[in-house]
């Protein structure tokens with residue numbers, strides 16, 4: 056799901072803002088950002104059980120590949136105006152096209168390694184067993 060970020064522009068630049076619970080479907084409990092990934096490299100390779108996230112390439116270009124265990128979708132984040140919502144149950148990778156790209160992530164919960172699924176076979180098994188309802192993507 057794409058969300059458009061509110062923007063205030065004047066001759067001194069652009070200001071973007073996002074309000075938890077208003078613009079996005081959760082209250083924000085954590086913010087993190089990823090920088091200095093060598094161009095072409097791929098991060099991610101995991102799913103979350105229940106964490107919801109919003110991904111924004113506030114600078115540069117990053118390709119996000121989403122996989123719900125049944126189908127795959129690629130989304131190019133190439134503007135600070137674009138936000139991508141990802142609920143639980145979605146395997147993702149993020150490929151940095153330029154190393155000076157910056158990925159900002161807004162998350163619905165604190166960091167918890169127990170919410171991660173880092174083994175693709177286990178992810179597929181959980182999809183098949185109906186761990187998540189619905190099929191985002």
Ligand code: TYD
Nearest residue numbers: 085087089097098099100101149165166167
């Ligand atoms: P990870 O989410 O696996 O990053 P990516 O999918 O981009 O490769 O996190 C990388 C490491 O950082 C991992 O050891 C967990 C740790 N980490 C935290 O300690 N706190 C956090 O908020 C996040 C997102 C990761």
